[in-house]
Amino acid sequence: MVLCVTNLRASAGAMTWACIIYYGLGGWSLDSTFMGAIAGPVLITPYAGFIGLTTSLFFGVAGAFICRQALRFKFTDLARRIRWVERAAHGQIAADVAGFADGFGSDRVERED
Numbered sequence: 001m002v003l004c005v006t007n008l009r010a011s012a013g014a015m016t017w018a019c020i021i022y023y024g025l026g027g028w029s030l031d032s033t034f035m036g037a038i039a040g041p042v043l044i045t046p047y048a049g050f051i052g053l054t055t056s057l058f059f060g061v062a063g064a065f066i067c068r069q070a071l072r073f074k075f076t077d078l079a080r081r082i083r084w085v086e087r088a089a090h091g092q093i094a095a096d097v098a099g100f101a102d103g104f105g106s107d108r109v110e111r112e113d
Helices: 002-025 030-042 045-050 053-073 077-081 089-105
Strands: none
Touching: 002 030, 002 053, 030 053
16 A cells, blocks of 8 residues: 555656646646656655555645745745755755644554553
């Protein structure tokens, strides 16, 4: 199940990022597809064994979208003023969102007896 979840979220992230680039620039980019394939799994990597296929699809799309928007923000004047680039921001933002969102997306909960 973990392999299916991982592949589904990577492909969902790749398709999401590629579609965002196509909508914004009017053409396909292979680089954007690879970036999405990496950004999709970032959001739920620690919880791959605790989510189902439907949840992994949505989290792959959300991970790619969040990382893309953080990357776009990286090149603005406001980002330079608050030193966004120095914190490796797009990966850190996705990790912060992952910690918050994975609690809501998990299907199974591990309990200590």
